[in-house]
Amino acid sequence: MTEPTHAQTGERMELISFRIGEQEFCVDIMSVREIRGWTPATPLPQSPGFVKGVINLRGAVLPIVDLAARMGLAMTEPSERHVIIVTRIGDQQVGLLVDAVCDIITIGGDAVQQTPDVACETVKTFVKGLLALEGRMISLISLEYVLPELRAEATGVELAA
Amino acid sequence: MDPLAAIKVTFFQECEEQLAELETGLLSMEGGDQDPEIVNAVFRAVHSIKGGAGAFSLEDLVRFSHVFETALDRIRSGAIEADQDAIKLLLRSADVLADHVRAARDGGTVDVGRSQAMAEALAALAEGDGSAETEEDTGDGFGEFEFKPVAFDMGEITAEPAPTSTTFNVRFYPQAALYQKANESALLLRELTRLGDIEVELDASGLPMLAELNPEDAYLGWTIAVTGETVTEAAVREVFEWVDGDCYLDIVQAGAAAALTPASEMSVDAMGGEVDVLALIRAAQEAEISPSPAVAISAPEPAKAKEQALDAKAQATAREASPQTIRVDLERVDRLIDLVGELVINQAMLAQRVAECGLQRASSVAVGLDDLEHLTREIQDSVMAIRAQPVKSVFQRFPRLVREIAAMTGKEVRLIMDGENTEVDKTVIERLSDPLTHMIRNAIDHGLEAPEDRVAAGKPREGVVRLAALHRSGRIVIEISDDGRGINRSRVKQIAVDKGLIAPDANLSDEEIDNLIFMAGFSTAATVSDISGRGVGMDVVRRSIQSLGGRINISSRPGQGSTFTLSLPLTLAVLDGMVVTVAGQTLVAPLTAIIESLQPKAADVRSLGPNAQVIAIRDSHVPLIDIGRSLGYRTVTPPPTEGVALLVEGEGGARAALMVDAIQGQRQVVIKSLEANYRPVPGIAAATILGDGRVALILDIDAVMVPKPHGAAATTSGADAVRPTAASDLPLAMAG
Numbered sequence: 001m002t003e004p005t006h007a008q009t010g011e012r013m014e015l016i017s018f019r020i021g022e023q024e025f026c027v028d029i030m031s032v033r034e035i036r037g038w039t040p041a042t043p044l045p046q047s048p049g050f051v052k053g054v055i056n057l058r059g060a061v062l063p064i065v066d067l068a069a070r071m072g073l074a075m076t077e078p079s080e081r082h083v084i085i086v087t088r089i090g091d092q093q094v095g096l097l098v099d100a101v102c103d104i105i106t107i108g109g110d111a112v113q114q115t116p117d118v119a120c121e122t123v124k125t126f127v128k129g130l131l132a133l134e135g136r137m138i139s140l141i142s143l144e145y146v147l148p149e150l151r152a153e154a155t156g157v158e159l160a161a
Numbered sequence: 162m163d164p165l166a167a168i169k170v171t172f173f174q175e176c177e178e179q180l181a182e183l184e185t186g187l188l189s190m191e192g193g194d195q196d197p198e199i200v201n202a203v204f205r206a207v208h209s210i211k212g213g214a215g216a217f218s219l220e221d222l223v224r225f226s227h228v229f230e231t232a233l234d235r236i237r238s239g240a241i242e243a244d245q246d247a248i249k250l251l252l253r254s255a256d257v258l259a260d261h262v263r264a265a266r267d268g269g270t271v272d273v274g275r276s277q278a279m280a281e282a283l284a285a286l287a288e289g290d291g292s293a294e295t296e297e298d299t300g301d302g303f304g305e306f307e308f309k310p311v312a313f314d315m316g317e318i319t320a321e322p323a324p325t326s327t328t329f330n331v332r333f334y335p336q337a338a339l340y341q342k343a344n345e346s347a348l349l350l351r352e353l354t355r356l357g358d359i360e361v362e363l364d365a366s367g368l369p370m371l372a373e374l375n376p377e378d379a380y381l382g383w384t385i386a387v388t389g390e391t392v393t394e395a396a397v398r399e400v401f402e403w404v405d406g407d408c409y410l411d412i413v414q415a416g417a418a419a420a421l422t423p424a425s426e427m428s429v430d431a432m433g434g435e436v437d438v439l440a441l442i443r444a445a446q447e448a449e450i451s452p453s454p455a456v457a458i459s460a461p462e463p464a465k466a467k468e469q470a471l472d473a474k475a476q477a478t479a480r481e482a483s484p485q486t487i488r489v490d491l492e493r494v495d496r497l498i499d500l501v502g503e504l505v506i507n508q509a510m511l512a513q514r515v516a517e518c519g520l521q522r523a524s525s526v527a528v529g530l531d532d533l534e535h536l537t538r539e540i541q542d543s544v545m546a547i548r549a550q551p552v553k554s555v556f557q558r559f560p561r562l563v564r565e566i567a568a569m570t571g572k573e574v575r576l577i578m579d580g581e582n583t584e585v586d587k588t589v590i591e592r593l594s595d596p597l598t599h600m601i602r603n604a605i606d607h608g609l610e611a612p613e614d615r616v617a618a619g620k621p622r623e624g625v626v627r628l629a630a631l632h633r634s635g636r637i638v639i640e641i642s643d644d645g646r647g648i649n650r651s652r653v654k655q656i657a658v659d660k661g662l663i664a665p666d667a668n669l670s671d672e673e674i675d676n677l678i679f680m681a682g683f684s685t686a687a688t689v690s691d692i693s694g695r696g697v698g699m700d701v702v703r704r705s706i707q708s709l710g711g712r713i714n715i716s717s718r719p720g721q722g723s724t725f726t727l728s729l730p731l732t733l734a735v736l737d738g739m740v741v742t743v744a745g746q747t748l749v750a751p752l753t754a755i756i757e758s759l760q761p762k763a764a765d766v767r768s769l770g771p772n773a774q775v776i777a778i779r780d781s782h783v784p785l786i787d788i789g790r791s792l793g794y795r796t797v798t799p800p801p802t803e804g805v806a807l808l809v810e811g812e813g814g815a816r817a818a819l820m821v822d823a824i825q826g827q828r829q830v831v832i833k834s835l836e837a838n839y840r841p842v843p844g845i846a847a848a849t850i851l852g853d854g855r856v857a858l859i860l861d862i863d864a865v866m867v868p869k870p871h872g873a874a875a876t877t878s879g880a881d882a883v884r885p886t887a888a889s890d891l892p893l894a895m896a897g
Contacts, residue, residue: 042856043746044835044842045792054839054848054856059503061848061856063839092838 015105015131017138018085018098020068020076024138025098026105026131031087031143035101038082052078052097057086064095072122089143105138107131112140172213173266174488179206180259181557187255188560191248195343200243203251204233210262219265221276226261228280229254232287247286254279256561326357326390329397332411334364334382339407341377350385352400357389386415491587494547498734501537501544502831502850508537509852545732549584552630552639555594556581559601559628566605573612573622574605579629585637586732592709593639593729596702600641600725601626603699608645608723618720620644637731642724648717650674657683675715675723679703707863710736710753738830738859739807740851741821744794747857749830749849750819754862756808758824761785761801774801776818778808784866787820791865792844811863819865832859 016035017026041053041064050069054061064084069075076082076097084095112129128142186203189196211226232251235241243251257271257279264271331353335346353359364382374380387397397412404410512530520526556578567574609615609624616622629640650671657663657677669677677683678699706713711729730736730753738749739758765777766785774785785806787798798820806818830849833856835842846861 040855042848042858043794044839044858045794045845046843051839054835056506056850056854056856059499059506059833059850061833061835061838061850094838 011109012106013109015107015138015140016085017102017105018083019100019102020071020098021073023073024102024136025067025141026138027085027087027141027143029104031089033086033088033093036084036086038078038080038084038097049075055084055095057093057095060093062086062093062095064097067096067098071126087143105131105133107133115139169217171488172217173262176210176213176262176266179210180255180262181553182206183255183258184252184557184560187248187252190243191245191252197237197343200233200237204230204237207233207258210258214265217265221271222258222261222265225258225276225280228283228287229258232283235287241286250279250282250286252560252564254283256564259561326388327392328386328388328415329392329394330413330415331385331387331397332382332409332413333385333401334409335379335404336407336409337377337379339404340379342404342407344404344407346381346383349400349404350383353385353387353397356396356400357387357392359388360386382409489547494544498544498548501541502734505537505541505831506850506852506854508533510854513852545586545734546584548587548732548734550587550590551582551584552590552593552637553581555590555597556628556630558594559597562598562601563605563626566602570606571611572605572609572624574609575623575625576601577625577627579627580631583630583632583637584731585630585729586734588733589637589709589729589731592705596705596727597628597639597641599702600699601628604641604643604645604723604725608643608647610646614646618646632731633728636728639727639729640724641727642722644722647719647721647723648675648678648715650719653677672716675717678715679713709733710751712753734832735829736832736849736859737827738849739827740825740830740857741788741805741807742823742825743792743821744789746789746794747825747851747855748788748821749857749859750807750809750821751846751859751862752827754809754811756810756816758805758807759818761804761806761818761820763800763802766801776801776806778818781816783808783816783818785818785820786865788860788865789820789822809862809866811866815866817866819860819862830857830859 014029015026016029016032017024019025039055041055043053044051044063047053050066052064052066054063056062066076066078076099078097081100083098083101085098085101086093086095088094111131113132115123115127115130118124126141127139129140131138131140183203183206186199186206189199190203207226207230211223211230214222214226229251232241232254236243236247241247257276260271261276263269333346333349335344339346350359350361362384364384365380367380367382368374369380394412394414401408401410508530512534515526515530559578560576563574563576566572604626605624609626610618610620612622615624625644627640627642629642631638654663654669654674654677657674657680658665658667660683662677662680662683663669679702680700683698683700703713706727706729709729710733711727713728714726715723716726717723736749737752739752739755741748741750759778761776767775767777767782769775775782776785785801787795789795790798799822801820804820804822805824806820808816808818810816830851833848833850835845835848842858844861844864845858846864847859848856849859851857
């Protein structure tokens with residue numbers, strides 16, 4: 001993963017920020033493939049609750065993760081106003097269901113502040129830094145930790161196959 | 162990838178092709194094909210590998226291929242003869258060469274001892290043009306005539322009243338047949354020099370103009386005067402022994418020349434005729450007119466022309482055999498297939514929208530859409546055909562396998578392969594290798610008898626294993642048959658009873674008994690052998706064939722052998738499915754697994770225990786499984802009478818009735834991988850995209866049939882435990 005190095009080297013980086021409920025988050029723009037409106041997903045049996053199902057992305061089957069539910073916030077009731085951010089994580093493409101996309105922001109790597117030590121495992125896992133921008137606080141999300149279970153198991157499958 | 166590495170990859174790809182060609186060539190030589198072009202092709206294959214290996218400094222590979230090449234070159238030039246033993250050695254060497262190539266590619270190691278032994282054997286073969294070869298030469302009609310010692314009795318001649326030298330005039334006019342049998346006049350003439358001094362006159366008078374010349378025909382003749390102290394007619398005749406009947410041959414002792422031997426058996430007429438010829442030749446010689454120089458030039462021509470013709474023919478057949486190809490990255494093809502799949506879906510969606518607009522079927526838009534549909538289908542078929550490959554690529558591994566197993570078991574086996582050019586999707590081919598390997602092992606290890614037993618049973622020592630592929634009604638059928646002992650039904654039944662697979666008093670038909678070997682936990686081998694007993698049996702073969710959407714059958718005749726028949730879909734990219742509705746979700750059930758669909762009657766459905774239900778279908782009771790509940794879509798099963806039951810057969814022949822709410826219809830669907838972006842889902846084999854653009858899941862029949870404890874479904878780990886191997890046996894060809 002290249003993301004941590006950006007922050008460490010202080011290179012300029014572009015981020016896409018989005019909103020879930022009242023909170024604002026962002027991810028590295030390099031891992032975002034496209035942004036599209038919500039389309040009904042086909043539910044997958046026996047999957048974790050935060051996996052909304054799969055949709056057809058130009059012939060590929062794309063799993064949709066409810067990012068709010070994944071981070072322990074309230075489960076999203078998707079509507080047409082909701083947005084799917086199609087991201088690339090490793091070899092896989094995953095759609096993240098969020099409330100709305102806000103902005104593209106350009107920052108220097110040194111603008112990322114350390115995550116304050118809060119007693120919340122989810123925060124420690126997913127938030128790898130904070131940005132202060134025009135009075136807003138934006139959490140920089142580390143995608144590789146968003147889907148640890150999926151990735152770990154997918155890798156296991158590859159090894160087994 | 163740096164350029165050199167890229168070239169190296171190409172080199173190894175080509176190596177695989179060369180190795181395949183090498184093996185094919187050697188096998189047809191083994192089959193008795195005498196075409197010199199085959200030897201050439203075999204030589205070229207090894208030569209190319211050596212050349213490429215040299216460029217990449219693959220020392221071991223170069224060293225071995227050099228020895229190999231040397232031996233082949235000797236065969237090609239005719240210096241040594243490729244008899245059956247030699248070809249067997251060459252085939253084994255080809256195996257070692259393949260090992261070397263793989264070791265060079267994957268960085269593994271080669272069995273050094275074996276490679277060394279093989280290299281020495283090859284070197285011995287290459288040098289072995291001495292005494293041993295001579296013996297073989299006298300044994301058949303295709304030998305070389307060079308350096309062949311001719312036996313004759315000195316005593317007999319010295320007992321003659323001492324002529325100082327004898328001259329025989331030999332008139333030798335080869336016919337086309339002589340050359341067709343790979344004999345060579347020049348070699349015969351050279352052989353004569355061993356008997357004594359010879360004077361050779363060429364008669365090129367029969368040679369037509371170049372335009373009329375048939376390169377396959379023979380036009381030249383020779384008159385040879387053999388003079389020597391020990392020449393006898395018998396010795397001269399012996400030189401021509403192998404071409405007897407394929408040439409005009411006249412051997413006359415020239416009484417007038419030097420000797421005064423009593424020529425009682427010679428007629429005066431013959432003498433006169435002989436003198437005439439000699440006189441003519443001498444006259445021509447003295448005058449030094451055109452025949453001699455002209456002959457000198459034209460003599461090699463027919464031979465050369467013949468070679469060229471052969472070359473041209475060989476090239477023509479080579480072209481025929483291997484049509485022009487291009488190498489394309491498989492990913493690009495898959496991408497194309499994905500896009501075409503998408504096009505098909507888009508077209509279907511468009512058609513649906515147009516229909517929703519209420520346009521007439523005859524309207525120009527609807528007609529245009531029909532054309533578009535035809536076109537897209539055609540494009541889809543063509544694109545699918547790109548992925549199709551001849552089964553040759555998997556078949557060609559088996560000659561080696563058979564040789565090795567034959568050597569291990571001490572059995573004599575001949576492998577006959579048919580229909581190697583039958584085409585099937587690449588993914589199917591890749592996944593055929595293991596089951597076929599297993600079945601061929603079985604055929605040799607269990608099917609064929611030991612040579613002595615075969616002889617005792619009145620069969621040839623050598624057993625035959627036949628591997629054939631053909632297309633039949635939109636599927637590919639592969640047959641593996643042997644002419645061995647067939648299935649020992651009483652023993653099979655006994656084992657099945659012993660292992661508790663069937664009831665002791667079960668009354669089974671022959672066919673049913675034969676099919677017992679596919680049951681899990683069945684292995685007929687009394688002792689677990691190294692070859693076929695690896696803890697996996699025919700049930701694994703059946704399972705892997707079924708995971709390809711295929712079926713397997715066996716037919717066996719005691720004492721005459723067994724035949725396994727596999728029937729597989731041509732592609733894994735599409736699947737014939739039944740589209741059903743369950744709890745508001747659309748699912749696809751693979752049609753191959755479905756036996757029938759039925760409307761359950763309340764009277765047929767019975768409860769068994771606290772949770773389970775069974776349904777009576779023609780006197781047998783099969784479990785009734787609510788798909789909606791087993792996939793976790795709902796917790797309460799609606800009354801079975803309100804839905805439809807699909808009677809399905811899973812692996813091992815187990816049956817179940819799967820409850821769905823409604824059947825939407827049958828259709829061919831494009832298979833999409835779930836693993837590509839997600840992970841395997843228990844109970845789901847893959848996904849597809851329907852005409853409305855939505856994803857529908859394809860049921861994994863075998864997985865939903867497995868009974869599982871309730872409550873486990875919700876947790877990920879519990880669900881995974883239901884089918885831990887799900888990922889490896891799903892037919893997921895088309896990773897999105």
